[in-house]
Amino acid sequence: MPQERATAPRTRNAWGQGSRLRTELVEAAATLLSALEQPETLTLRQVARAAGVAPASVYDHFSDLGALVESVLELRYAELSARMHDADVASGPLERLVGRCLIYLGWADAHPGEYRTLFSGRLPVGVASSAVAHRSGAELLAELTAALAATTDPDNADSDTDHTQAGLLLWTALHGLVTARAEHPNLPWQATGELVPALLALHTRLPVSQIAACVPVRTVSGESREA
Amino acid sequence: MPQERATAPRTRNAWGQGSRLRTELVEAAATLLSALEQPETLTLRQVARAAGVAPASVYDHFSDLGALVESVLELRYAELSARMHDADVASGPLERLVGRCLIYLGWADAHPGEYRTLFSGRLPVGVASSAVAHRSGAELLAELTAALAATTDPDNADSDTDHTQAGLLLWTALHGLVTARAEHPNLPWQATGELVPALLALHTRLPVSQIAACVPVRTVSGESREA
DNA sequence: TGTACATCAGTGAACGCGCGTTCACTGATGTAC
DNA sequence: TGTACATCAGTGAACGCGCGTTCACTGATGTAC
Numbered sequence: 001m002p003q004e005r006a007t008a009p010r011t012r013n014a015w016g017q018g019s020r021l022r023t024e025l026v027e028a029a030a031t032l033l034s035a036l037e038q039p040e041t042l043t044l045r046q047v048a049r050a051a052g053v054a055p056a057s058v059y060d061h062f063s064d065l066g067a068l069v070e071s072v073l074e075l076r077y078a079e080l081s082a083r084m085h086d087a088d089v090a091s092g093p094l095e096r097l098v099g100r101c102l103i104y105l106g107w108a109d110a111h112p113g114e115y116r117t118l119f120s121g122r123l124p125v126g127v128a129s130s131a132v133a134h135r136s137g138a139e140l141l142a143e144l145t146a147a148l149a150a151t152t153d154p155d156n157a158d159s160d161t162d163h164t165q166a167g168l169l170l171w172t173a174l175h176g177l178v179t180a181r182a183e184h185p186n187l188p189w190q191a192t193g194e195l196v197p198a199l200l201a202l203h204t205r206l207p208v209s210q211i212a213a214c215v216p217v218r219t220v221s222g223e224s225r226e227a
Numbered sequence: 228m229p230q231e232r233a234t235a236p237r238t239r240n241a242w243g244q245g246s247r248l249r250t251e252l253v254e255a256a257a258t259l260l261s262a263l264e265q266p267e268t269l270t271l272r273q274v275a276r277a278a279g280v281a282p283a284s285v286y287d288h289f290s291d292l293g294a295l296v297e298s299v300l301e302l303r304y305a306e307l308s309a310r311m312h313d314a315d316v317a318s319g320p321l322e323r324l325v326g327r328c329l330i331y332l333g334w335a336d337a338h339p340g341e342y343r344t345l346f347s348g349r350l351p352v353g354v355a356s357s358a359v360a361h362r363s364g365a366e367l368l369a370e371l372t373a374a375l376a377a378t379t380d381p382d383n384a385d386s387d388t389d390h391t392q393a394g395l396l397l398w399t400a401l402h403g404l405v406t407a408r409a410e411h412p413n414l415p416w417q418a419t420g421e422l423v424p425a426l427l428a429l430h431t432r433l434p435v436s437q438i439a440a441c442v443p444v445r446t447v448s449g450e451s452r453e454a
Numbered sequence: 455t456g457t458a459c460a461t462c463a464g465t466g467a468a469c470g471c472g473c474g475t476t477c478a479c480t481g482a483t484g485t486a487c
Numbered sequence: 488t489g490t491a492c493a494t495c496a497g498t499g500a501a502c503g504c505g506c507g508t509t510c511a512c513t514g515a516t517g518t519a520c
Contacts, residue, residue, distance in 0.1 A: 012463055012515090013462095014516085015462060015515075016462080016516090016517090018463055018464085038267075038352050038353070040352055043507085044506085044507065045507080053463095053464070053465090054465050054466070055506095055507080056464080056465070056508080056510090057464055057465075059508080064508095065507090121410060125265050125268050125352075137411075164415055165417060168407070168414060169404075169426065169429070171403075171407070172400065172403035172404045172406075172407040172408075173396075173400045173403055175403045175406070175407055176398075176399035176400055176401070176402045177396075177399045179399075179402070179403070179406065180398070180399040180403075181399075183348060184364075187395060188388070188391055188392075189395070190392060195396075198392070202396070202429040202430060203429060239482085240496065240497090241483085241496095242482075242483045242484065243483090243484090243495080244496090245495065245497085248496080248497085270472080270473065270474085271473085271474065271475090272472075280496095280497070280498090281497070281499070283477090283497080284496080284497055286475080287497075291474085291475095292474090
């Protein structure tokens with residue numbers, strides 16, 4: 001027999017609490033999108049099975065799988081955004097920039113499935129990432145750009161265009177690093193605590209040592225080679 | 228009625244020429260993988276339709292869609308590899324490095340679907356990229372790493388590990404740039420002729436002007452803004 | 455306190471579709487004698 | 488030169504599957520009088 005349901009047979013929500021299923025569906029879809037080897041294969045029926053309801057019940061809360069996935073993106077962006085703002089408490093501009101990069105890479109490493117959902121377009125077939133996602137992503141980029149400009153151009157002498165370009169180059173480098181590391185884990189990657197100073201030395205034109213001094217707690221070494 | 232076939236009804240191959248269908252299937256699959264908005268949706272039946280044969284005929288040449296896609300990857304790698312070697316004719320090491328980067332980005336821009344097939348893992352569901360692809364990709368990376376080391380370390384004073392790290396950072400930056408530009412075309416990107424000097428200035432620590440002088444023909448400006 | 459009715463949260467069966475894969479087949483072309 | 492047979496290059500129909508979506512429904516809980 002096929003496994004008709006993955007969880008216990010679920011007790012229906014109390015009168016007036018119908019919107020709870022909405023949350024459960026979003027969480028089930030979010031979990032599946034992160035966990036599935038091929039998120040493109042996610043179906044409405046899979047989500048319903050994971051939530052323990054009939055496929056038809058999904059339509060009470062979402063017009064289709066696309067609308068459900070949109071809510072998943074909102075959820076995931078809120079999670080990453082909250083983590084990124086942890087870097088704001090650091091003392092200086094360079095510390096905050098280093099903190100943002102470390103948090104970004106750290107979140108990507110700790111949550112590869114979630115990162116993939118947000119930034120690699122790995123969504124179910126027929127579903128495109130929404131306006132919501134674009135808005136949240138632009139916000140994240142603007143904050144990173146500002147953090148970089150605060151270290152390279154404290155007097156605000158350069159143009160906004162220059163700042164934007166520099167921010168884009170930094171973000172594409174981070175994104176490229178994340179995806180390349182995820183897709184080719186067998187290549188000889190340095191630890192994040194060493195990669196970030198190397199990368200920021202390029203993008204800030206400051207010496208590696210100065211940046212490395214801003215890496216908190218020493219997350220470094222261990223798997224690094226060479227003196 | 229559904230469109231049962233996309234092309235003319237195809238004349239069957241002559242006696243002894245059966246392996247021609249193999250080539251036609253690879254080319255049909257390659258074209259579809261590049262052109263489809265969602266390559267993950269590619270099916271064996273679609274390839275058969277595009278080639279003008281019955282679905283069952285595919286099995287005479289490939290065990291399944293995965294084997295067919297593997298041949299597509301071989302084909303695409305050979306194409307990119309041939310283009311990359313065009314940079315070998317340039318006069319100096321910096322010119323060759325600049326040439327490689329320009330060709331890489333240029334090929335990615337001119338063939339976004341093909342790039343996606345090779346480097347973004349956008350393959351049909353249930354199909355994973357093969358050992359063939361990994362080998363060809365590693366070769367490309369090694370050549371780029373050597374080209375970078377030839378400009379930054381002509382006396383070969385640094386370790387292989389340092390070269391490998393630097394090569395990886397450069398390639399991830401290029402790859403990140405390509406994917407970010409493809410996924411977010413509305414962001415204010417500079418022209419490739421200006422991006423490559425900016426990027427290589429970071430990775431070689433040479434002045435932008437020296438690198439820009441190596442960009443052939445002046446593919447620059449036009450869509451660039453700011454003085 | 456009763457009772458008729460409305461609302462809510464969700465079900466279960468059914469539909470038509472495209473899919474991968476199988477199997478026996480067809481008809482043209484070559485080869486042995 | 489004939490003719491029986493083998494090989495080749497495919498075909499066409501069928502199968503079982505999971506899918507999105509629909510529709511009438513069910514049974515518990517609230518509300519009006």
